Amino acid sequence: MVYLELEQVSKIYGEKVLFDRVDLQVAQYTKVALVAKNGTGKSTLLRVAAGIDQPEGVGSSVYVHKEARMAYLPQEPEFGANATVMDAVFDSDNEVVQAVRDYGEALSRTDRPKLLQDALSRMDRLRAWDIEARIKEVLSRLNIDNVDQRVDTLSGGQRKRVALAKLIIDEPDLIILDEPTNHLDLDMIEWLEEWLQSPNLTLLMVTHDRYFLERVCNRIIELDGGNVYHYTGNYSDFLNKKASREETASAELDKDRKRMKQELEWVRRMPSGRGTKAKSRLTAFSELKNKVGSFRKEDELTLEIKGQRLGSKILEAHNISKSYGEKELVRGFSYKFQKGERAGIVGRNGAGKSTLLHMLTKELEPDTGKVVHGSNTVFGYYTQDGINLANDMRVIEVVREIAEFIPLEKGLKLTARGLLERFMFSSKQQQVYVSQLSGGEKRRLYLLTVLMKNPNFLILDEPTNDLDIMTLNVLEDFLLDFPGCVLIVSHDRFFLDKLAHHLFIFEGEGQIRDWNGLYTEYREQRREELREGSPAAAVPATTKPAPTPTTEDAPLSQEQRKAIRRVEGQIGKLEARKADINRQFADMAALTPERIAELGRELAEVNEAIEEKELEWMELVED
Numbered sequence: 001m002v003y004l005e006l007e008q009v010s011k012i013y014g015e016k017v018l019f020d021r022v023d024l025q026v027a028q029y030t031k032v033a034l035v036a037k038n039g040t041g042k043s044t045l046l047r048v049a050a051g052i053d054q055p056e057g058v059g060s061s062v063y064v065h066k067e068a069r070m071a072y073l074p075q076e077p078e079f080g081a082n083a084t085v086m087d088a089v090f091d092s093d094n095e096v097v098q099a100v101r102d103y104g105e106a107l108s109r110t111d112r113p114k115l116l117q118d119a120l121s122r123m124d125r126l127r128a129w130d131i132e133a134r135i136k137e138v139l140s141r142l143n144i145d146n147v148d149q150r151v152d153t154l155s156g157g158q159r160k161r162v163a164l165a166k167l168i169i170d171e172p173d174l175i176i177l178d179e180p181t182n183h184l185d186l187d188m189i190e191w192l193e194e195w196l197q198s199p200n201l202t203l204l205m206v207t208h209d210r211y212f213l214e215r216v217c218n219r220i221i222e223l224d225g226g227n228v229y230h231y232t233g234n235y236s237d238f239l240n241k242k243a244s245r246e247e248t249a250s251a252e253l254d255k256d257r258k259r260m261k262q263e264l265e266w267v268r269r270m271p272s273g274r275g276t277k278a279k280s281r282l283t284a285f286s287e288l289k290n291k292v293g294s295f296r297k298e299d300e301l302t303l304e305i306k307g308q309r310l311g312s313k314i315l316e317a318h319n320i321s322k323s324y325g326e327k328e329l330v331r332g333f334s335y336k337f338q339k340g341e342r343a344g345i346v347g348r349n350g351a352g353k354s355t356l357l358h359m360l361t362k363e364l365e366p367d368t369g370k371v372v373h374g375s376n377t378v379f380g381y382y383t384q385d386g387i388n389l390a391n392d393m394r395v396i397e398v399v400r401e402i403a404e405f406i407p408l409e410k411g412l413k414l415t416a417r418g419l420l421e422r423f424m425f426s427s428k429q430q431q432v433y434v435s436q437l438s439g440g441e442k443r444r445l446y447l448l449t450v451l452m453k454n455p456n457f458l459i460l461d462e463p464t465n466d467l468d469i470m471t472l473n474v475l476e477d478f479l480l481d482f483p484g485c486v487l488i489v490s491h492d493r494f495f496l497d498k499l500a501h502h503l504f505i506f507e508g509e510g511q512i513r514d515w516n517g518l519y520t521e522y523r524e525q526r527r528e529e530l531r532e533g534s535p536a537a538a539v540p541a542t543t544k545p546a547p548t549p550t551t552e553d554a555p556l557s558q559e560q561r562k563a564i565r566r567v568e569g570q571i572g573k574l575e576a577r578k579a580d581i582n583r584q585f586a587d588m589a590a591l592t593p594e595r596i597a598e599l600g601r602e603l604a605e606v607n608e609a610i611e612e613k614e615l616e617w618m619e620l621v622e623d
Helices: 042-049 085-089 095-107 113-126 129-141 154-169 186-196 209-217 233-270 275-294 353-360 395-400 416-422 438-450 471-479 493-499 521-532 558-586 591-623
Strands: 002-013 016-029 031-036 063-066 068-072 174-178 202-206 219-224 227-232 315-324 327-336 343-347 368-373 377-381 403-405 412-413 457-461 485-489 502-508 511-516
Touching: 002 042, 002 343, 016 042, 016 202, 016 219, 016 227, 031 042, 031 209, 042 095, 042 202, 068 154, 085 154, 095 113, 095 129, 113 129, 129 154, 129 186, 154 186, 209 233, 219 412, 227 511, 233 315, 327 353, 327 368, 327 511, 343 353, 343 412, 343 493, 353 377, 353 457, 353 485, 395 416, 395 438, 438 471, 471 493, 471 558, 471 591, 485 493, 502 521, 511 558, 558 591
Parallel strands: 031 202, 031 219, 068 174, 174 202, 343 485, 343 502, 377 457, 457 485
Antiparallel strands: 002 016, 002 063, 219 227, 315 327, 315 368, 403 412, 502 511
């Protein structure tokens, strides 16, 4: 059964064609994701599908099955004037939800016992008691406490969570979600992911969360260059099939270029006879030229920025604490950053992550302790509040206001225009006003302005919000090659796992756990702890334990203990990789002589690295 169908749908703004004659179907119980670059019309297409915007084009139509109750979650939800959180959450045509709402109101009317009696009878008749418990769970999971607060006093993230709660409570048949993980903390995201995996849900979604795409979706639609490509399967399947499609397109392009070269030679001879056959050939050449000219390789973000050299002292926090009233956010945090370190910060919303960043950058004074910056440390600080670009400026002007060029390796320089092109802003788009950019494009431009300052210590506070997957991939590659330090606050689990192998985890009441390992390793460890009821372990389960030094006359400092734990974490990862290689050797049926040689070389490198790390551990213990 088809729940949603779009036929020949187009959307054009002036000369900009977002999409043209798009066909899309969402069958019952399928979970479809729409992926595309920022600015190509993903959100607009969802608005058309939800009936918010009208489609353009002759013969265009949007069909929603009459038995499918639809709900839509925009990026920036809007509610009625003076509405409370309770009003917003229970604004539903679902009779069961209405019964729970009326029951709640009747409880507060002690002067009207008949009203409460009728509400109780209705709850019994509709069997709504389970729904009431479910509503309380949803509100609790999304950290919605004050249901009497007016929605217009909430932050954008809080309004998004209220709208999401309303959608989940309403239990629609067809759900359309636009970036549902924005403004959610990691616990909320994982709970939402589990809920969306329900086999009874039908879903059309735009998201940059690649774990969602991998674990929730069974069909992916790509919007690229005005064309629509359909892929069955999850994110892994999408990557494989997209690579095959582009490989085929590249082969066809080579053939077209050879044909065009032959046709070009004929055209240049300017045949005197302009009969029907000659004109037909000229027309064919023109079409071929347009086809080849329209092909473009995926833009790449390759920034070889030469960061300023870091000194021996980079950034140190010595026993810093911060409280607001009775709420303790950070208690006794100490850490000494090393060269080339990439660390992540995770925790619930409001736990104090941004407060820690403000203290580390000295924008906020700690209540106790101190922060020390190295004399050569230059921060590049990307914050959610920092996106304050002038709408009346052109893209190129925004960048040139910071610098005309930045230094590259080997004494080279990169102009502002060249840097923008590498950051996927074409020459034409550089002349566009900031007001015309999409939300994701503005974030990309703001990130560029941070990098233009040529920092050697990057602090990124939620850099992935509203960025498309293509931009995330190239940003990740850049950060992996970045020679300085990187400190990231993010709710994107894929992004964290790829970049940060060391985490500071806010566990509440000012406690920050220092964790050597990936985020997914930490979550697995936490699940095991909850099952066993045991306290948190100091190192990941995959880490190879090392003996604890017992020297009585030379106790280890806190910095030494952290360095030892860091090396132990590295040894654990190497041991895990060694075990994986040995497992691959055991599968003889899948091995070729070339693969055996490759695995042998890799095993030798891993063994050598383990030996080096064990020597480093021994030196740390003996110091």
